[in-house]
Amino acid sequence: MFNKNTLHFKLNLFILSIIFLIVTIGFFIAIAIFFSIYEEDVIENISTGISQFREVAIDHHKAELLSFTTGLVDQSDQLLLQKDTTTEQTLQKYIDYANTIGIEFVEINGSGAVAYKELVCDQSVLDLASQNTTINNTEPTLWVDGSAEIGLHLFCSYPIVDSNKNQIGTVLVGLPIANQTAVEYIKNTSALDATIFAGNKRIATTIMKNDVNQIGTTLDASVASTVLDQGQEYYGKSTILGEPYMVAYVPVFNSNNQPVGALFLGKSMLSIYTMRNHIVLLMSILGALLFFIFYSFSNHWLKKNVTHPIRWVADAMKTISENEYSIVENMPTAQNEEIDILQTTMLTMVAKLVAGQKKLETVAYIDSITGLPNRVFLYKKYNAVSHIKEQNALSVVYYLDVDNLKYINNLFGHRVGDGLLIQMGSVLKDLLRELPEYEIYRISGDEFAICKEGYYNRDAVTNLSKLILSVFEKAFIINEQSISTSVSIGISYNDSCNGTRCEICTEKCKDDLEMLLKKAELAMNRVKLNGKNDFMLFDPSMNEDIQRKASLEQDLKLAMKNKELELYYQPKFDLELNRYDGMEALVRWNHPVRGFIPPFEFIKIAEESNLIIELGTWILEKSCRFIMEYNRTHHSEYCVSVNVSTIQLLNENFEKTVLSILESTGLNPAYLELEITETVFMNSMDTAYEKLKFFKEKNINIALDDFGTGYSSLTYLKSLPITTVKLDKSFVDDITFNAISFGIVDNVIQIARSIGLIIVVEGVETNEQLQILKSLRCHKIQGYYFSKPVPEAELPLVLSQYH
Template identity: 60%
Template sequence: MFKKNTLHSKINLFILGIILLIVTIGCFVAINIFFSIYENEMTRMVTTGITAFEEIIIQENKNWLLSFSDELADPENRLLIKNDPASIQAFHQYIGHANNDALEFVKVTYLDGNSYEKIFADQSIINLASQNTVSSTTKPYFWIDGNAQLGLHLFCRYPLIGSDQIPAGTLLIGLNLADQKRVDYMKNTAALEATVFAGNTRIATTIVKNNENQIGTTLDPAIADMVIDQKTTYTGKATVLGDPYLVAYSPVLNPRDEVVGVLFVGKSMVSIYTIRNRIILYIAILGFLLLLFFYIISNHWLRINITNPIRWVADAMKMISQGQYKVLENMPKAKYEEIEMLQTTMYDMVNELVTGKKNLETAAYIDSITGLPNRVSLYKKYQNSPFTDNSNTLTQVYYIDVDNLKYINNLFGHNVGDSLLRQVGWILKELISRYPHYEVYRISGDEFAICKNGSYDPDEIQHLPQSIIKEFEKSITIGEQIISASVSIGVSGNAYCDGKKCKICTKECQDSLEQLLKKAELAMNQVKMNGKNNFMIFNPSMNEIIQRKASLQQDLKQALKYKQLEIYYQPKFDLASNRYDGFEALVRWNHHERGFIPPLEFIRIAEESNLIIELGDWILEESCRFISNYNLTHQSSYSIAVNISTFQLLNDDFEEKVTKLLEKTGLDPSLLELEITETMLMNSMSIASEKLTFLRERNISIALDDFGTGYSSLTYLKVLPISTVKLDKSFIDDIATDKLSLKIVENVIQIAKNIGLKIVVEGVETIDQLEILKDLPCNKIQGYYFSKPVSELNLTEVLSEYP
């Protein structure tokens, strides 16, 4: 089975030993899993048991009292008729016949002051019942009261009604809840320990310890604090009188909302824990013995047959790397064929070692895609360079990010994206060849850095990024693709210091490499926020922008959590019916300290902080609920349009969320319109198309928002299940004065109509624009001419103009 005299065979034998250990460990794990399952089942039993115990102790006693009182107060029985000796005798006989250990007193009080009573308990119990003066003239009133001294009691105040249906008096009854028979019944039927506490003292219990019933002992302080002081139910593990239990405690409250007692159900875990610990101990001892045995055997074998030969090979390789090749002349004879193979290949490795070492060093510092120095190379050069070294002092950093590389990768594939990065690296390298002491690095992904050391001309700070941006105005050809690329650039710099300005150099005038990179990146991010394809020099105010952004991100989380955002609704006017027929839902945030936060600002923060899905889902749910309720209240059929983010649409369960929301709110799917943008579609056309088709098949409208501002709108109209086109405001602004704009709008409307789409024109602000659009004509109008977005409170007033 095994080939003799090989490491392979020896290691196979060693693995057999390891398997024995694994089996032992597996047994250990299996035992723990079994006992965990057992504990979970016992916890379920206890949780169910406390409910059953409450039913037995409280509800069944209530039912008994109610039945007893009904019979006692029944006019046909004539047991409570005043001044009737026969009835009084029957009254006492009935109580005496019904009396048991639990019934404590029966007291009848008539409205004229007369009373009858039968007492089986101390007068203090009646006094306790009399403290509660709450009464009902129509139905029985139950309550529980008591304490550690008096016990736990169930009282019933039963209104007496005469034959003329007029209140005649009150029947007051008391019942002792600490019924040992009922507690024993719980243990006999469910195999669970049960206890009734008055205050924190056991007054009826099945728990026996050291052959003594534990009536009179008190509740554990930690449990008492949770159940009695905090009035909460507790289920889980606890120590009961020194023993581990799985427990459930339920507080009992009096009418003053005070905890007067506790009901307990539990399962002792002493025996099962003892069995488990013994099994674990035996398995641990067995595992230790097996481990010790195999360790002694394997350690001796490994040292002789593997460790010593390989150690010699390792020592020899170390000496060879230091150029001491004579060690090969003293190579011992190999005992196993694997070691012999290792020795024979060592000669070949010696010849390639030096070359391989150089290649590894090169790979560590050079980017594999662009061939430019990488981030490691940048840090190696500048991180520890002295500030007063004229040739190596870092004075400028240009942080360059290739705009929209993600979209290019999605549209054309990562091979084209990598080719673009190579072209960008080549362009940057060609540019800096005109400037001395500059070097370009690829930092990561789509980010590059140009660094300058030594003195510089201040004009270069702006001239270089301008040259870079101008260079990227030219299209880049990659294979058959012609790509328009742009870059965003952030600039930071140090004041050049040759060490002569200060007698002692404090380095305070110099930023480190890390600081310069961070500042340049902040400036670059600001360019991105301002629209990309530009450059910006760092200034301290950018830190404030970043801080504001971080602060708003935290505030937005709180705003979502505490419902501090508000939905505004902008009506859409239908030209054919000359009335409003729907709204667009727009989220607004009035910050409690900062005031009104522009939607573009906080929505961008939501997208960058992964809050956009939660925000979008909230807007969609609130809008659907509002329009459904509004239509129901006003007997109307207004529709609602909701903007959907890329992250929402591409979420796996988006379609399911929408359909469930419509079911939940009762909104007709034909009254919901989801608005998407071209930017969203650029990211993932195939996935978006599949999801939109699913929704459109369920009669949900799909609108293409900001039409005409993207790259290929007509393509989307052809391949996507769009039902509505929203023409962007930028096309409408000057249609009254510019014939070209008017012609574009007219053609777009005609194209949309020809393929069966509805047209909604956004941004209508003047009567001239409205009259032109009526003549074209389009379907619907949206803009400040009719109404700006308004809150729910003001919506009805706006709609009254065109009902």
């Protein structure tokens, strides 16, 4: 039995898997290419043959019918001038003699009456021919018409003129064009199945199933829609009577340019697909055989060249750990360069241990939590090294910040946060184990630095960043808690100016450690601004953006202090009561110098600087006080909705803050609605759930805002302690013409209603949207159709429009 935990087994399995994967992919690609070429060749043959089919089925009959009718005109002329038994007999002899093509009827009209009629088909065929209103009275006219009931026919209308070129009559002749002889001829000459359709029915075909000719069966509905309804040609794959085909369908049009039938050419692919499946099976068996053959070879090679030498080194290290160093005297000869390097490294280590040259790192230089070198060691190492020397110069700095560590500490405690840092440090260290030119440091609470010495490759720099981001996609298990986190990475690097800034570049223009760290931190902060969990290389423009952010943060503090912020209110309209029943409070900031600043910009700064707690408390208190006073003054019962950020909700004092505000303002909790987004549950489902449950028990309404824009699930609606669902504007924008959006809105509304939730649709801007939402029985709407957000002073005028 094999020990699956050995390096030997894992290397063996890895190599075999790669070989097997390459061979398998190669086989399948080759098979796919071959059959793709074959299918293209079949389509090309079908495309070429369809014109021949049209010529045989239609054009040839047109020539025959026109020739027959031309010869018929003289006799018809005589019949119109002298209608007697002799002329009729002469006409009948011509028809009998010349009719080798199966004429269905001959009708001669003159002076508005039928002078002669020979009918060997159903009267409906002649009636169909007589319905054509586009006949040219001066030239012969040929056209095709028919249906699934009476078949496909070719008609000819030929004018009869006297010696003065005046029309004295008309010859009308019909001929069936769908016959088995034509399709059999096409199959014999092209090796392709052929079919002539009248309407959607096969009236002549070479397709057989269970040795039965499939005349009378109908065309597939999806193909019929394209060919017969839309009048378009169809080339490609299709299933005919349960069998795969490569096909071409070409519509046949009548004189009104309407499809009345179709010509079909195709080739059954059943046998070739069966052969393909057999080849795939055989290739799979061959691949498995190669897998096992290669296993015995790789197993022997790995034992001799890799695993046995590594095992000796492992055993030697265990012996050395017990202070027994003599084992290195019997070191076997290395079989390859990597093992030789490993053995040499071990010898060097032993030599240092024996000579007492290797000293333990002082506690001052090691981070006590992660065991990684700390900021002190980083500065000590690189401040003592000239950054001009290329061999050991500091060239690249990665600045890593753990996203949301503060929230993790608040939610789970610092013990879990420290455990997360320990595991992250271990993962990063393992990641760089094969890259000795890189070193990792923990430089502050949630920040790490990775430094690279010597020459570097730009692509390698970005590839390592992507690799670091990828390893943190998997959650960490700490004290039986599953913790998901990510990192934001800023990167700075040294570039020689190559004489662009100096006449002769001495590389003294390169940045030292302090500058590289600062630039990398600026780049990392930009990643934070852009949404975290990404990396970015330093760009000089970042200095300006960081300064703008810092300035805006200071201005926001002053704005809150000087009461420059203002609340606007956007009403919500109850469709069932046909009146306004509440409003949403929205904060606005008109900066005295910068002008209007979008809420998403300063709200984000407030969250990152922790000002959101103070700002959110102010908005909540002012909104409650306003709606209480407004209801008292206007004898109304409006409800006010207030947006709550994730940071606010997860704050340990938030419940006390809300209850305190309700008590101080005297507002009934039923007139307050807290709007939260699903990101609350992405951060901490359990904590958020308990808090919302607490508010709901206090008779405070809870609205799930922006539903459908992120990871929203319909299961949220039945499991969360919410009272209202707010459907995002993006679903309403195209509801009047997009069936998918209409279906989503319809389903969400009906589901919400069925489980007793109030549904509010945002972003309604047109009457068409309003009427649709009314028909879907939506509870409430909000949008510019009724009112945009307005300041307090304008609100009474807006609300007075509906009572």
